[in-house]
Amino acid sequence: MNKYIQDFIKNNSRFILSGLTRPQTKAVSEIIRGFFVVSKPILRKLAQDPNKTAKKQGEKYGYHLGNIDLKEKVEEFSVKKVKSDIRKNTIIAYDLTDIAKDCSKKIEKIRRIFDGSKRKVTNGFLLHGVGVNGILLKLGIHDGDRFTLNQIRKKIIEKLSKEFHLLGIWVFDRGNDDKAFFKYLRHKLKLQFICRLRSNRQVVIAKTGALMKVSELPQGRHEVFLMNKYNTKIDQRYKYLLVIRKHIKGKKPIRLLCYLKDSFSSKQIVTMYLERWGIENSFKRAKQQFNLEEIRVLNHQKFVNLVALVQFATNLCTMGFLAIQRFTNSLISGVIISYRKFLHLKSVSFNLTSFISFLRFSLKPLIIHPSKTPPKSWGLFSIQEVDKSAKSH
Numbered sequence: 001m002n003k004y005i006q007d008f009i010k011n012n013s014r015f016i017l018s019g020l021t022r023p024q025t026k027a028v029s030e031i032i033r034g035f036f037v038v039s040k041p042i043l044r045k046l047a048q049d050p051n052k053t054a055k056k057q058g059e060k061y062g063y064h065l066g067n068i069d070l071k072e073k074v075e076e077f078s079v080k081k082v083k084s085d086i087r088k089n090t091i092i093a094y095d096l097t098d099i100a101k102d103c104s105k106k107i108e109k110i111r112r113i114f115d116g117s118k119r120k121v122t123n124g125f126l127l128h129g130v131g132v133n134g135i136l137l138k139l140g141i142h143d144g145d146r147f148t149l150n151q152i153r154k155k156i157i158e159k160l161s162k163e164f165h166l167l168g169i170w171v172f173d174r175g176n177d178d179k180a181f182f183k184y185l186r187h188k189l190k191l192q193f194i195c196r197l198r199s200n201r202q203v204v205i206a207k208t209g210a211l212m213k214v215s216e217l218p219q220g221r222h223e224v225f226l227m228n229k230y231n232t233k234i235d236q237r238y239k240y241l242l243v244i245r246k247h248i249k250g251k252k253p254i255r256l257l258c259y260l261k262d263s264f265s266s267k268q269i270v271t272m273y274l275e276r277w278g279i280e281n282s283f284k285r286a287k288q289q290f291n292l293e294e295i296r297v298l299n300h301q302k303f304v305n306l307v308a309l310v311q312f313a314t315n316l317c318t319m320g321f322l323a324i325q326r327f328t329n330s331l332i333s334g335v336i337i338s339y340r341k342f343l344h345l346k347s348v349s350f351n352l353t354s355f356i357s358f359l360r361f362s363l364k365p366l367i368i369h370p371s372k373t374p375p376k377s378w379g380l381f382s383i384q385e386v387d388k389s390a391k392s393h
Helices: 002-017 022-038 054-065 071-085 149-163 179-188 266-274 277-288 300-326 330-346 352-362 383-392
Strands: 091-100 111-115 120-132 135-141 169-172 192-196 202-205 211-213 220-227 234-245 254-259
Touching (some): 002 022, 002 071, 002 352, 022 054, 022 300, 054 300, 071 135, 071 149, 071 300, 091 111, 091 149, 091 277, 120 149, 120 277, 135 300, 149 179, 169 266, 179 192, 179 220, 179 234, 179 254, 192 266, 202 234, 277 300, 277 352, 300 330, 300 352, 330 352
Parallel strands (some): 091 169, 169 192
Antiparallel strands (some): 091 120, 111 120, 202 220, 220 234, 234 254
């Protein structure tokens, strides 16, 4: 069973290791395995050679990470795994997340960002994420020196929509509420999408021609137009569906602007939008299970590669969890039996989070390098003076 898990990691790692030198391949393989055992992207803690110090091995990992680029290969691997599953109405979620580095100032290209979990401005990085069926297709650090958020977002969507032959329904949170962006998706890319609107978004009711804020509209389905760029004229070229519906008791209704090629009920559209939480859960696993925010390197290329490897490890866990539910060969059955024993032993439920803990529990621990005892500190007084003081008392 342990061998199956190791082989699963090794076989899937071949794709991103292709083209690397032998030392680079060894270093990256050890980092990936270390992620599953230690679950921390701190290079010294991933040391696996008992004949070398953890410091030396950490320096070796850092050296190789600074000389390669794994981001494109990890993204290509992720797209390859989901491409055959994309259908006309498959949900593709786009969202932003962040890596907060409160106390870091010397990391290359670090910026001031808004930390969503603590609701405050701090040092860190913004990340563009795209998810399909629990797989992170994209977890890319935003390069604010070269492009705006909108420019990067467009590039990501253009590239992936071509890969998927314009299939799927793109889902966005209200942070992407932008008239020009909606027209770009519908007119230029001809993509289906669902986007949550801010309460102050103005729309024109197609039936009456009234200009209203969406917060003033009743629950239901409304065919609407948007205003032009300067809000001086109604853009009647593109008609959209606006769905306003309560989905949680006691909360305000959710407001969704849609362009869909098939007919769906309001409830179905809200359900499709809520599938966006899948990417939020992927971000959460990367941060909590693999401690994404604990990366400690100053070089930007090393930082990018470590983020890519965390994305890869997170996706492998999702793929493994799906595999044990789909297949029934003897090796898979052995993993399931061991996993169920683990669930009983730890009193946890059958889910992806517990499966990641199970993988960590099953794999052989890394070499633990004993920490050196601190040197004895000398007192302020000599031994003779201490003895005299003790005798006098």
